[in-house]
Amino acid sequence: MIDSRFFRQECYIDGAWIGADETIPVDNPATGEVIGTVPKFARKETAKAIDAAHAAFADWRGRPAAERAAYCLKIHDALMANQEELGRLLTIEMGKPLAEAKGEVAYAAAFFKWFGEEARRVYGDVVPSPWADKRIVVTKEPVGVVGSITPWNFPTAMIARKAAAALAAGCTVVAKPASQTPYSALAYGVIAEEIGLPKGVLNILTGSAAAIGDELCENPKVRKITFTGSTPVGKELASKATKHMKRVSMELGGNAPFIVFDDADLDRAVAGAVASKYRNSGQTCVCSNRIYVQAGVYDVFAEKLAAAAKALKVGDGLEPGVQQGPLIDEAGVRKVEEHIEDATKKGAKVILGGKRREGLWFEPTVLTGVTADMLVAREETFGPLAPLFRFETEEEAIRLANDTEYGLAAYFYTRDLGRAFRVMEALEYGIVGVNEGIISTEVAPFGGVKDSGMGREGSKYGLDDYLNIKYGLIGGL
Ligand SMILES: NC(=O)C1=CN([C@@H]2O[C@H](COP(=O)(O)OP(=O)(O)OC[C@H]3O[C@@H](n4cnc5c(N)ncnc54)[C@H](OP(=O)(O)O)[C@@H]3O)[C@@H](O)[C@H]2O)C=CC1
Ligand SMILES: O=C(O)CCCC(=O)O
DSSP: OOOOTTOOOSEEETTEEEOOSSEEEEEOTTTOOEEEEEEOBOHHHHHHHHHHHHHHHHHHHHSOHHHHHHHHHHHHHHHHHTHHHHHHHHHHHHOOOHHHHHHHHHHHHHHHHHHHHHGGGOOOEEEOOSSTTOEEEEEEEEOOEEEEEOOSSSTTHHHHHHHHHHHHHTOEEEEEOOTTSOHHHHHHHHHHHHHTOOTTSEEEOOBOHHHHHHHHHHOTTEEEEEEESOHHHHHHHHHHHGGGTOEEEEEOOOOEEEEEOTTSOHHHHHHHHHHHHHGGGGOSTTSEEEEEEEGGGHHHHHHHHHHHHHTOOBSOTTSTTOOBOOOSSHHHHHHHHHHHHHHHHTTOEEEEOOOBOSSSOBOOEEEEEEOTTSHHHHSOOOSSEEEEEEEOSHHHHHHHHHOSSOOSEEEEEOSOHHHHHHHHHHSOOSEEEESOSOOOOTTSOBOOSGGGEEOOBSTGGGGGGGEEEEEEEEOOO
């Protein structure tokens, strides 16, 4: 049992906490211990939450933007005031090191601040009219009830990216977190209660993913589906959402290339690769998945990366100084093993790590001699495995980097300004880090192209995903 007022084992629907007979156990990936349960709700309870959000919508959208902004800022303040406690809860259910978990809480809070500020800047337009006696007015309106489904790897921040934009825009929300990490999400219910957010504006429910997903997609009162998670589930949800022509935002899988050119600042590239690859033990959709290194610096880069990765401290995320927590579950560990096994069978060499440790930990791993025919070139590993591919020319690097159905984040390192622009423009990705391994910030648009999804989160563009445009023609002047 976790000693925290944020630890709630019931769902938050229409401003009330509701339990269930049927529950889902939740464990701590570092210890394997069951830390609690959450309700296993299905369609009926989801419909109830949707009704609550629908009933709350008219009042919420009608409030002045400044009032909605004030609530967002209160959520920001509550997250920051409880950063340590919420960070611990996140580490216990998800496994990431406490420093990263606290960083995630601050990252989540930043979205509430950003969108709270943006709420007051939802401008419209007056379009020059082609008629002397008519005027054209364009306004923006909240889309309505939003159904949000989020993954386990950023249980606090992924809800924030969606709910902050939705609430600021005037939408109400029904949020379904991942079953493996529900408590960080339910903590928003405690915050909503404490700051007096009107009931029904934010509802959080746990349970059967398929049943909740179906109700969110098929219930016509929901006007938008926003999802972060795997590409197959995202495609399924997007296709179901077409039944009622709902708006959709999809933040899906990635297969990020990380390119190191001969002219790169190698130490900077190594630091960027470590940050990008091993953040959250490799469990992010923007983690570099394929590291392409130009032939002239391949060996020295491999050596430096292995040395840096070797220094990472692996252990329970609550232990001071730990930088690599456990993976989320056994399937996650098996996927890393499978990628290593496949690569070594086809000729790759393990120069660091390569093995799991007792429990769900995996050693930070570096592979050399990796080629395009290996599994790791095509699939997202979602673990602490850095595969190094060798390339000769800029054209080859771009071709290899783009040779994937994904298009979320890409990274490259060069000191040549012309190359920086050329390669940035040639990469078919929604996000490109040039001489930078960490690209996330609430002020920039996060999102992908191709099978990595559609829509943008964060930034001034992030609000548009929650707004409909209305054109008014006023005649008879
Ligand atoms: N883009 C990203 O950030 C992420 C990408 N991934 C990728 O996906 C792989 C699998 O991870 P996984 O957690 O299984 O990702 P999923 O896409 O399965 O899960 C993400 C969210 O979707 C829910 N969900 C699952 N199935 C359905 C469904 N049929 N209808 C509605 N909602 C559903 C999950 O609920 P529940 O937890 O209850 O099953 C969870 O809340 C990872 O290894 C990684 O490659 C994973 C997480 C995040
Ligand atoms: O993995 C994800 O789904 C999101 C990555 C977190 C971020 O950097 O915003």
